[in-house]
Amino acid sequence: MKTRILMVCLGNICRSPLAEGILHSKLNSKDFYIDSAGTGGYHIGSAPDSRSVAVANKYTIDISQQRCRKFTPQDFEDFDIIYVMDYSNYQNVVKLADNQAQKNKVKLLLSETSLKEKEVPDPYYDDNGFEYVFELIDNACNVIAQKLTVADHGK
Numbered sequence: 001m002k003t004r005i006l007m008v009c010l011g012n013i014c015r016s017p018l019a020e021g022i023l024h025s026k027l028n029s030k031d032f033y034i035d036s037a038g039t040g041g042y043h044i045g046s047a048p049d050s051r052s053v054a055v056a057n058k059y060t061i062d063i064s065q066q067r068c069r070k071f072t073p074q075d076f077e078d079f080d081i082i083y084v085m086d087y088s089n090y091q092n093v094v095k096l097a098d099n100q101a102q103k104n105k106v107k108l109l110l111s112e113t114s115l116k117e118k119e120v121p122d123p124y125y126d127d128n129g130f131e132y133v134f135e136l137i138d139n140a141c142n143v144i145a146q147k148l149t150v151a152d153h154g155k
């Protein structure tokens with residue numbers, strides 16, 4: 001059984017597609033399934049924002065084939081861990097949970113790091129924010145991939 005990880009932001013076009021692509025690049029597809037979704041439904045079916053595609057490309061990660069979808073309560077059953085980018089995403093996801101076990105699956109992505117930043121800022125209105133967002137997410141995904149790979153080998 002694969003470990004299933006869902007990355008969540010508001011639009012599912014800027015941050016969570018990057019998080020999906022970055023974590024996917026660090027884990028093997030045989031043991032891990034990574035996906036992303038947004039709590040808002042503004043861009044369903046769209047490709048990621050071109051600025052996210054560009055910064056990912058710079059680090060040889062292709063996220064251009066991803067398509068935006070909305071988070072649904074079924075995701076609590078379909079995923080083992082749900083990483084959110086900011087506190088607002090956290091509130092939006094947790095309010096859809098039915099029980100504590102579902103709430104316990106939801107974590108702030110940067111809580112995995114020792115960074116002073118707690119949230120991945122929304123770069124949608126900031127052309128210069130994408131590189132910084134990439135760095136924050138990459139830092140967290142390094143920690144996550146390390147932890148999960150060690151845990152997986154212990155199975």
Ligand code: 4NP
Nearest residue numbers: 009010011012013014015124
């Ligand atoms: P994301 O950024 O949550 O990182 O995908 C956003 C993208 C679009 C919008 C908001 C945030 N929007 O309002 O359309």
